[in-house]
Amino acid sequence: MHAATFLFALLSLLLAPMLIGVVNRVKAMFAGRSGRPLLQPYYDIGKLLRKGTVYSDASTWLVRTGPIVSLAAVATALLMVPHGGVPAVVSFAWDGILVAYLLGLARFFTVQGALDTGSAFEGMGASREVQFSALAEPAVVLSIMALARAVGGDPSLSGIFGGVSAEGWASMTPIFALVAGSFGIVMLAENSRVPFDDPNTHLELTMIHEVMVLDHGGPDLAFIQYGAALKTWLFALLIVGIAVPVRTSNPWIDGAATVGGVFVVGILVGVVESTMARLRLTRLPLLLISASVLSVLALVLHGR
Numbered sequence: 119m120h121a122a123t124f125l126f127a128l129l130s131l132l133l134a135p136m137l138i139g140v141v142n143r144v145k146a147m148f149a150g151r152s153g154r155p156l157l158q159p160y161y162d163i164g165k166l167l168r169k170g171t172v173y174s175d176a177s178t179w180l181v182r183t184g185p186i187v188s189l190a191a192v193a194t195a196l197l198m199v200p201h202g203g204v205p206a207v208v209s210f211a212w213d214g215i216l217v218a219y220l221l222g223l224a225r226f227f228t229v230q231g232a233l234d235t236g237s238a239f240e241g242m243g244a245s246r247e248v249q250f251s252a253l254a255e256p257a258v259v260l261s262i263m264a265l266a267r268a269v270g271g272d273p274s275l276s277g278i279f280g281g282v283s284a285e286g287w288a289s290m291t292p293i294f295a296l297v298a299g300s301f302g303i304v305m306l307a308e309n310s311r312v313p314f315d316d317p318n319t320h321l322e323l324t325m326i327h328e329v330m331v332l333d334h335g336g337p338d339l340a341f342i343q344y345g346a347a348l349k350t351w352l353f354a355l356l357i358v359g360i361a362v363p364v365r366t367s368n369p370w371i372d373g374a375a376t377v378g379g380v381f382v383v384g385i386l387v388g389v390v391e392s393t394m395a396r397l398r399l400t401r402l403p404l405l406l407i408s409a410s411v412l413s414v415l416a417l418v419l420h421g422r
Contacts, residue, residue, distance in 0.1 A: 122369040126201040129377060130355075131193070134347040135159035137354065137384045144388025159347060166340035174333065176236040184231030185334065185341035191224035192348045198275060199355045202379075203365040203372035205276035214262035214275045217352075218255055221308070224345065225251050232330035243329030246399075250314070250326065253406035254304050260413030261300045265360070267420050268293045279359035287363060296416040298360045303409040305353035305387075307402075309346060312391040314402055354383040 139156040146153025155161070173181060195217045200206040206213075229247055232240035266273050268290050269281035287294055307314045310327035331342050358379035364372050397405065 120204070120369055122204050122373050123207055126204055126373040126377065127197060127207045130196055130201075130351055131348070133377070134351040135163060135344065137351055137380060138347050140381055140384040141388040141391070144385050145392050148388070148392030159343070163340045163344055166335070166343070167337050169336040171336035171338055174235055177234050177333075180227075180234040181231045181334070182338070184227040184234075185338040185345070187227040188224040189341045189345040189348075191220045191227075192345045192352070195220040195224075196348050196352045196355075199352055200276040200279050200359065201355065201373045202359050202362065202376035203280050204369045204376070205280065206274075209274045209276040211273045214266075214278070215259065217275070218258050218262075221258075221349070222251070222255060224349075228330055228342075231334070235333045237333055240330050240332060243326055246326045247330060250307060250402065250406060253403055253410070254307050257300050257304050257406065257409035257413050260410060260417065261297045261304075264293065264413050264416035264420065265297050267417065268297075280365070282360055282363045283365045284363050290420075293416045293419055294360050296412045296419070298357055300409045300412040300416075301353060301356045301360070303405060303412075305350070305357065306390070307406055307409075308353060309350045311387055313394055313397040313405070316391075316396060350384075351380060354380040357383055 136156065136159070138159045139154070142158070143153045143156055194208075197207045198209065198213045198217050200209075225247065229244040232244040232247075262275070262278070265282075266278050269278050269286065271277055271281050282294070306312070310316070315326045315328065331339065334342060355376065358376050362375060362379040364375035366372055
């Protein structure tokens, strides 16, 4: 296995919090503020790791293990996602299905930890999370299937994204565009971004993801924040793997172009959050259903 595979996998683990910092700086620029430092997410995680943790008497081991298992599941899933033309550390046939299951496992333990606290607000957020995840997960699986059918060849994520090229865009532009759009919608939903949620809000009645971690603190909250950064990086990789098909014979160039594209996605997320408001809660399921519709349409177009 090429050394670039391990280097870019390590960069993913190291640079993921910086992607959140890029989003925050873009939002600050739109608001006319200087904003927090670009490395502020690292400072926050480091500060939380040095703090103690307080647990409710009503909670059990689920609250303690939830952040750890969720972080481990997301980190494992990230190791299966390639950096464009650079293969992933772990690759096998239809590993994209396992990625979807690992993200579901992380969500399951987060929801269980929220319910275990006994908080009415966290239980409400967990209920919304389960509802939206039931709509988001099919879109991820269908998008991977549509892309695999369009590219052909090796059905692993490394083979699928390695087969995406500029020449492929010329002949399958609608399919690639629909799949990229589906991944983009799911990325905003999975990472509590506008228009689905706002990671900086304090209105529990309108929160979805963030309300589930209100009772977490110290290292547990650090694991949650780092896991959220890894998940954001993961979905950005999926989008860039389609939208930036730099496929040369040099894996260092391919990987560097993908990393640069990931930060461009972070800038675009900041622009989206700065130029539009959150949608009404009743409209969010329709937006997630549209992500699945885009994936199904990509499958249908390839079938023709």
